[in-house]
Amino acid sequence: MAAPVLAVHELSKRYGSQQALAGVDLEVGPGQLVGLLGPNGAGKSTLTKIACGLVRPSGGRAEVLGRPAGSPEARAALGYLAELFRFPNWCTAEELLRFHQRLAGSAGGEAERHELLELVELGDAAGKRVEAMSKGMQQRLGVAQALVGSPRLLLLDEPTSALDPVGRRIVRELLEELRRREVAVLLNSHLLSEVELICDHVAIIAGGRLVKAGTPEDLAGPAAVEVETGSGVKTFAGAVREDAPRIVAELVAAGERVYRVEVRHSSLEDVYLDAVGGQTG
Amino acid sequence: MNGAQLRSAAAVVGLSIQEGLRRRVFLAVLVLTAGFLALFALGAHFAFRDVDEFANGVPGVLDAHAFTGATIFGLAMFATLFLGAVLAVFLTLGVVRGDAESGLLQPIVVRPIGRTTMLLARFAGAASLSAAYVVVVYLASCAITEATGNWSPDHLLGPALGLALGVAIIAALSLLASAVLSVTAQGIVVFMVFGAGLTAGLMAQIGNAINSDSLHSIGRVASWALPFEGLYAASLHALISGTSGLTGVVLQLGPFGGSEAAGPGLVAWAFAYLLGVLALAAFVFSRRDL
Numbered sequence: 001m002a003a004p005v006l007a008v009h010e011l012s013k014r015y016g017s018q019q020a021l022a023g024v025d026l027e028v029g030p031g032q033l034v035g036l037l038g039p040n041g042a043g044k045s046t047l048t049k050i051a052c053g054l055v056r057p058s059g060g061r062a063e064v065l066g067r068p069a070g071s072p073e074a075r076a077a078l079g080y081l082a083e084l085f086r087f088p089n090w091c092t093a094e095e096l097l098r099f100h101q102r103l104a105g106s107a108g109g110e111a112e113r114h115e116l117l118e119l120v121e122l123g124d125a126a127g128k129r130v131e132a133m134s135k136g137m138q139q140r141l142g143v144a145q146a147l148v149g150s151p152r153l154l155l156l157d158e159p160t161s162a163l164d165p166v167g168r169r170i171v172r173e174l175l176e177e178l179r180r181r182e183v184a185v186l187l188n189s190h191l192l193s194e195v196e197l198i199c200d201h202v203a204i205i206a207g208g209r210l211v212k213a214g215t216p217e218d219l220a221g222p223a224a225v226e227v228e229t230g231s232g233v234k235t236f237a238g239a240v241r242e243d244a245p246r247i248v249a250e251l252v253a254a255g256e257r258v259y260r261v262e263v264r265h266s267s268l269e270d271v272y273l274d275a276v277g278g279q280t281g
Numbered sequence: 282m283n284g285a286q287l288r289s290a291a292a293v294v295g296l297s298i299q300e301g302l303r304r305r306v307f308l309a310v311l312v313l314t315a316g317f318l319a320l321f322a323l324g325a326h327f328a329f330r331d332v333d334e335f336a337n338g339v340p341g342v343l344d345a346h347a348f349t350g351a352t353i354f355g356l357a358m359f360a361t362l363f364l365g366a367v368l369a370v371f372l373t374l375g376v377v378r379g380d381a382e383s384g385l386l387q388p389i390v391v392r393p394i395g396r397t398t399m400l401l402a403r404f405a406g407a408a409s410l411s412a413a414y415v416v417v418v419y420l421a422s423c424a425i426t427e428a429t430g431n432w433s434p435d436h437l438l439g440p441a442l443g444l445a446l447g448v449a450i451i452a453a454l455s456l457l458a459s460a461v462l463s464v465t466a467q468g469i470v471v472f473m474v475f476g477a478g479l480t481a482g483l484m485a486q487i488g489n490a491i492n493s494d495s496l497h498s499i500g501r502v503a504s505w506a507l508p509f510e511g512l513y514a515a516s517l518h519a520l521i522s523g524t525s526g527l528t529g530v531v532l533q534l535g536p537f538g539g540s541e542a543a544g545p546g547l548v549a550w551a552f553a554y555l556l557g558v559l560a561l562a563a564f565v566f567s568r569r570d571l
Contacts, residue, residue, distance in 0.1 A: 015570075052391045054571040076393040085384040088296070090303035102292035103392035105285045145388060 002030050003066065005077075005153045005184035006051055010060035012208075013046050020046040022208040023060065028153070028201075031182040033175060035195035038205035039276050044188045045083060047205070048155050051186065052080045064153055076104070079146035081139075083157040083188070089131035093122055093141050096130065097148060104149030116144040119177070121170050135162040143171060147178075154178065157188045172198055196268040206276040219271045224264045230257035289394035293402035297372065298410070310368060314418060317360060322425045325353050329430030350432030351521045357422035358520070362444055362513055365415035369452035370471050372407035376400075376456060377562075379464040381571045390571065397563045400456065404559060408452040412445035419444060440516035446548070447509035447516075450555050451475060457562040460569065477503070478510035485514075485541065501541075508551040514541040 004027040013021040021043040028034045036044045049055040050062050053070025064074035087096050097113045106112060117123050120140035130138060139162045146154055160168045168191075175198055178185055189195050195202060196216050204212040212219060225239040225247055236247055241263045248258055301307050332349040377400070380386035390396050419441045427433045434440060454474060458467040485500025487493075504510040518541055 049571070054387055054391060056568075056570060072393045072395060075391055075395075078391070080388070080391045082384055082387045085388060087388070088300060088385070090300065095299075099292055099296055100388070100392070103289050103389065103394050105288070105393065142388075 004029050005032075006062070006064055006186060007066075008047065008051070008060070008062045011047065011050060011057055011062055012059040013043070013050065013055065014058045019208050021050075021057075024205065024208070024210050026203055026210065026213070028184045028186050030152070030184055031179050032201060033179050033185045033187065033199050034201045034203060035199035036186060036188045036203050036205065037190075037192065037195060037272055042205045042276075043208040044205055045157055048080075048157050048186065048188055051153075052078055052155050076149075077151060078153040078155060079148065079151035080155045081142045081146040081157060081159050083161070085142055087130045087138065087141070087145075090129060092127050092129050093117060093133075093144075094126040096141065096145060100145050100148040106149040108149070112148070116147055119147070119174055120144045136164060136167045139163055140167060140170065143174065152184060154183055154185045156185065158190065159187070160189065160191060160194065168194065192268050192272055202268065204272060204275045212271065212275040216268055219268060220266050223266075226262045226264055227251060227258060228260035230259070286394060286398045289392065290398050290402035290405070293389070293394070293399055294406040297403060297406035301372070301410070306371070310364075310414070314364065314414075317364070318418070318421050318425065321353075321357055321360075321422060322429060325426055325429040328353050329432070346430070346432065347521075350426055350430055351434075353430075354422060354426050354432070354434060354520060355517060357426075358419070358440065358444070358513070358517060361415050361418045361422065362447060362509075364418065365411050365444065365448035366451045366472075366475050366509075368414055369407055369411040369448045370455045370468060372410060373403065373452055373455040373459055374468060375459060375464040376403050377460040377566055377569070378462060379459065379467070381569075382463075387571055396566050400563050400566050401559065404452060404456050404562075407456070408449040411448040411452055415444045415448050416441045434520040436519040439519045443512040443516035443519070446551055446555075447512040450509045450512075450551060450558070453555050453558040453562065457558050457565070460562050460565040474507060475509075478507035479513070481507065482510045482514050482541075505547075505550065508547070508554050511541075511544075511547050512551055515547060517541075 006026070006028040008024055008026040011021050011024045011026075012019070024043070024047060026034070026047070036047065038044050046055060050057050051064065051069050053075055056070070062069035065077050067073040067077075091099070094113060094117075097116060100106075101108060101112065108115075113126070114123070117126055120143050122137060122140055122144065125133065125137060125141075128137075130141070133141065139159060143156070143159055146156065160171050163171065172194065175185060175187070179200075187195065187199065200215060202212075202214065202216055202219055203210055223238070223240045225236045225241075225244050227234045227236070227247060229251060234251075236243070239247060244261055244263060248261060251258055328349050329346070332345045375383075377386070390399055394402075423433055423437065451471070455467065455471045458470050462470060481500050481503030483500070485497050485504060488496030488498070488500055504514065
């Protein structure tokens with residue numbers, strides 16, 4: 001595997017008597033889209049904030065492209081959208097991106113601003129003031145802002161929380177485009193279906209600890225085929241979609257009447273609920 | 282600080298100025314200042330006219346014209362310092378904790394600019410605007426007393442620079458307060474500190490007048506602890522440093538704060554104090570989780 005863009009080792013953070021993170025290990029490789037899941041207060045935002053230098057860890061280390069998180073080199077390589085963010089109400093989308101280009105030292109100019117606004121489908125809102133935008137538009141502008149300067153790592157904390165289904169689709173397509181461009185993304189989200197749909201890797205945190213990690217397919221439990229017959233519902237554990245015709249044929253041959261066939265998986269939601277043990281923040 | 286950081290700092294200063302323009306802060310300040318100067322001009326006109334009529338042909342040990350000019354200009358100095366302090370505080374209001382709590386700060390400080398450069402840029406923006414403001418209002422007040430009463434201070438530029446450095450110190454104190462306090466608490470604390478400084482100056486002057494060494498010492502120590510007051514007292518003193526006799530003595534007890542000559546090292550101390558406050562603010566900010 002290529003050297004990770006974000007590497008977190010034994011990371012811990014304590015706020016007074018509260019342990020927010022307790023020895024978390026996590027890596028995000030180039031072009032990898034990692035979903036970070038967990039109940040409220042699990043430590044997801046703290047981990048993201050440590051990665052971009054907003055919060056100092058109590059122990060362990062976090063590195064971006066091999067440089068300590070929070071160092072100028074690390075900050076230059078990342079883009080970040082906070083869960084709770086605000087942009088100056090009086091400035092336009094165009095002005096905000098221009099300001100961030102100057103902060104990021106981006107030489108992209110007008111072309112970059114135009115491309116980013118088009119990417120988040122705000123091309124027509126370049127001259128619109130932030131105060132005149134809906135929360136969803138502001139969130140998409142936030143994603144565009146995070147992409148200024150073509151970062152190698154994108155840290156997104158609940159980037160779709162204020163978006164309607166169309167807005168979510170726009171961000172989803174954008175994330176897929178970023179994957180094609182080899183941008184590493186760490187995505188904090190409560191939307192399990194969204195994470196399942198687009199992430200290559202999922203990490204579940206609960207109580208400040210990493211309780212489960214892997215690809216969505218790995219995490220999902222063994223499949224099963226469920227058949228409703230005249231003598232009741234029969235479950236064929238371990239069977240996959242391709243086994244369904246054979247199972248039905250065998251049941252019919254054995255004289256059973258088949259009324260319904262369903263191919264079942266253990267969903268990410270099942271895995272998540274199992275991992276966090278019903279915790280909620 | 283490298284070139285990239287300087288460009289980023291310039292962007293932050295530019296954003297602060299743009300914000301002031303867009304939010305019509307400067308327009309409001311301009312209108313209020315024009316109102317103050319118009320009222321000041323009217324007051325100065327009548328004060329000089331009436332005192333000249335009153336003192337006309339009456340020989341006295343008190344130079345009524347100089348007394349009026351210095352007193353009314355002292356009022357202008359006090360108002361200028363107050364308005365400059367208000368501007369400095371409002372331009373730095375919530376710069377650290379307030380902006381962090383509202384989510385305005387995080388997108389900026391994760392950029393390579395870094396926290397210290399960001400803080401210094403915000404200070405540079407607020408301090409330069411506030412300092413420029415007090416110098417302009419001071420010079421406008423000078424022009425008014427010259428035009429209405431043919432009176433001008435004994436030293437022209439020294440007091441203006443003293444006031445400018447004073448408001449820069451207030452901006453730095455406000456920035457430090459913003460790193461540890463909520464927005465409301467920051468505003469309250471900085472204005473209380475400002476009031477305490479001016480009160481300390483008056484205490485020192487009262488101690489001097491009633492020959493109380495203890496009171497004078499307490500006042501002087503307090504005003505050195507808050508050197509914007511020492512600079513203000515020195516600026517007031519410089520206005521009348523060439524005025525002698527009873528007029529000079531009475532004017533030193535002026536109603537708008539005690540005047541006192543700048544002791545040796547006051548300006549150097551004020552600059553060191555300013556740097557110390559900024560360093561402390563940067564240190565507190567660098568340790569803060571956002």
